[in-house]
Amino acid sequence: MANQNINSHRTAKEREKMSFPTKFLLGENLIEGNVLDFGCGYGKDVEELKVKGFEVEGYDPHYQPNYPKQKYDTILCHYVLNVLQNQDQAKVLYQISSLLKFGGKAYFSVRRDIKKASFRTHFIHKVKTYQTNVILPFKSIFRNDNVEIYEYQHYSFLNQNKSEVSPFFEKLEPKEQVGELASCFAFRDKFPVSEGHTLVIPKRQVSSYFELSFREQSACWFLVNLIKADLQKEFNPDGFNIGINVDEAAGQTIFHCHIHIIPRYKNDVENPRGGVRGVIPGKKEY
Incomplete structure (x- = not known):
C-alpha cells in the first residue's frame, strides 16, 4: 500500500x-x-x-x-x-x-x-x-x-520532589520510572498488588481520566500497550487487570489521574472469576 x-x-x-x-x-x-x-x-x-x-x-x-x-x-x-x-x-x-x-x-x-x-x-x-x-x-x-x-x-528526574507537578513525586521513587512518551509516563507502583504492577500517568495534572483530552487518553493507552509488552517479557504473567479509579467513591486516593496495569498469575488468588467486578465484593461472582 x-x-x-x-x-x-x-x-x-x-x-x-x-x-x-x-x-x-x-x-x-x-x-x-x-x-x-x-x-x-x-x-x-x-x-x-x-x-x-x-x-x-x-x-x-x-x-x-x-x-x-x-x-x-x-x-x-x-x-x-x-x-x-x-x-x-x-x-x-x-x-x-x-x-x-x-x-x-x-x-x-x-x-x-x-x-x-x-x-x-x-x-x-x-x-x-x-x-x-x-x-x-x-x-x-x-x-x-x-x-x-x-x-x-526523564520527566521524573527533572521533577523529582516537585509535589506541585504531581503528588506522585511525594510517593514514588524517581528511579522507578519505566517508560515515557511526550504527554505521559509510567512508574512501578510503590505498593504493588503483584509483581510488575505499574502506573501510567498523564503529565498534565488532572484528577479524573475524563478530564483528559482524547489525544492524552490515546497516548496513555499507547503507553499501556508498550508497558504490557515489556511486563510480558520480564515477568511472563498469565493475565492482566487494567483499571482506573475516578473519585473518592471509586477508591481514588491520589488525585492525579493514573491507570493501573496489574499482572496476574495463576493461583495468585483462590478464585479469580469476576476480575475487576471484585471492586464490589458481593458482585464478583455471578
Missing part, C-alpha cells in the same frame, strides 16, 4: 564525515559516559566517536539490528523521527526513555526544512519515503533553518 512506511531506512545517508548534530554536541562537551547512537544508519558517527575514544554503540533496526541490552549515559537520535509516522515516533521515544540511565541525557535532532508531512519519491532510491515535521516538548538547545536539537531527560 502507498501509505505504508516500509522504506524509512532508505533515508539514511552514507556519510564521509561526522553529522552536524554530533559535531555540535561534541563542541559543547555534551557527549559523555557510555553512548548509544539510536538509529545510527550506516554508523559513521559511531565510527568517528570511537576514534575519539568514546565508549559508543550503534543501533539501527535495519542496518545494525542487535537491540541494546544496557542503559546509557548519552543517547543520540539524529534525523530519525522525521521519517516515522506518529505511532513509530512514540515507540522510539519510549525505547530511548527506557534505554537512558537515570540522570542521563538524550539528544533528538529533527529537520527544520520540511514543510508538510507526505510520502515522496526518494531522489536516489526511487521509492516512496515518508517525511514530516516534528515538534517535541523538550528543551531546545540549538536551531537553525535546517535542524533543531532537543535535550531530553
